[in-house]
Amino acid sequence: MWQFPVSDQVPQISGNRQACGNRFDKQQRTFIQMRTVLKVVDNSGAKKVMCIQALKGKKGARLGDTIIASVKEAMPNGKVKKGKVVYGVVVRAAMQRGRCDGSEVKFDDNAVVLVDKQGQPIGTRVFGPVPHELRQKKHVKILTLAEHIA
Amino acid sequence: MWATLRSRYLHLSAKTLPSSSLTNGSWKLGFSGLNQTFSSSTVERRSNELLSLQEVEKVLSDVRADDVAVVPVGNQCDWADFMVIATGRSQWHVKNIAQALIYKVKQKQKGAKRMVLPSVQGQETGKWIVIDSGRVIVHALDEKARAYYNLENLWTAKPAQKEPVEELTKVFVKVRRINNSKKPAQGSD
Numbered sequence: 001m002w003q004f005p006v007s008d009q010v011p012q013i014s015g016n017r018q019a020c021g022n023r024f025d026k027q028q029r030t031f032i033q034m035r036t037v038l039k040v041v042d043n044s045g046a047k048k049v050m051c052i053q054a055l056k057g058k059k060g061a062r063l064g065d066t067i068i069a070s071v072k073e074a075m076p077n078g079k080v081k082k083g084k085v086v087y088g089v090v091v092r093a094a095m096q097r098g099r100c101d102g103s104e105v106k107f108d109d110n111a112v113v114l115v116d117k118q119g120q121p122i123g124t125r126v127f128g129p130v131p132h133e134l135r136q137k138k139h140v141k142i143l144t145l146a147e148h149i150a
Numbered sequence: 151m152w153a154t155l156r157s158r159y160l161h162l163s164a165k166t167l168p169s170s171s172l173t174n175g176s177w178k179l180g181f182s183g184l185n186q187t188f189s190s191s192t193v194e195r196r197s198n199e200l201l202s203l204q205e206v207e208k209v210l211s212d213v214r215a216d217d218v219a220v221v222p223v224g225n226q227c228d229w230a231d232f233m234v235i236a237t238g239r240s241q242w243h244v245k246n247i248a249q250a251l252i253y254k255v256k257q258k259q260k261g262a263k264r265m266v267l268p269s270v271q272g273q274e275t276g277k278w279i280v281i282d283s284g285r286v287i288v289h290a291l292d293e294k295a296r297a298y299y300n301l302e303n304l305w306t307a308k309p310a311q312k313e314p315v316e317e318l319t320k321v322f323v324k325v326r327r328i329n330n331s332k333k334p335a336q337g338s339d
Binding site: 118119120124125132135138139140141143144145149 | 227229233269271272274275277278280282287289298299300301304305
């Protein structure tokens, strides 16, 4: 598995899917839906947000999708305050996402970057790794602000 | 648009197998050293697919964009080679810069059966427009956005931030306190 030393996040990129004998060995991670608490990984001031709506998808949001969220925990002097309703782009998801070459990528937590309604990021830096999927989802701005790209 | 982008990447990667920098799996898993030699010859060819650096500079000078900065990020990130950052004097000017670049791409591809346009993000607001044309990425900002996001700092300071791994080994060394007083140390009685 490919590791990098700077952050504690290790995205798992699996090549072949093994035939699983017992399907209760691994946790089955699922979509980001209403009431999901996500971590905020930019410097916009918020720390935790709770998803209140996934904008696309009947079952929920995945890696690279936009959600509407409510700020549950925020830094004292930041650009967003607690209780504000914001839009966010999911940059790390515990649910695996398939890539076009057959591999899958999944992270250890659910993380989001806050944006405004037009898609402009509210913060100026994004911490932790972000996946390449954002490029195809038209979130190149978040990729340019990111410090590491998985 | 996404479908065409994806099919373009797949098509290109099928064409030039070693420089499969736009598909993700094998590139990161340790073959990057091997691929560097191949991709250096194909990098110019790839960036000429949509927009090359010289064309971008020419268009930006035609449109009279302020403060054009070209940052070579090829050594820091593998999904782009150059980042061009330009400032517009007003929101309309920023939109105009984006329109001019797209027009240039359309002119280049005139007469082709199927035109591949670069992806543009942020077109409705004139605050920050990103034009993603493969290896060259153009950012058109207005002055407030440029001061706010401070992209040059991020991309020119980046190699320095990869250093601190060596300092971690020094951090965990235990250092004893220097005892300058006349009394002996605590536990030595």
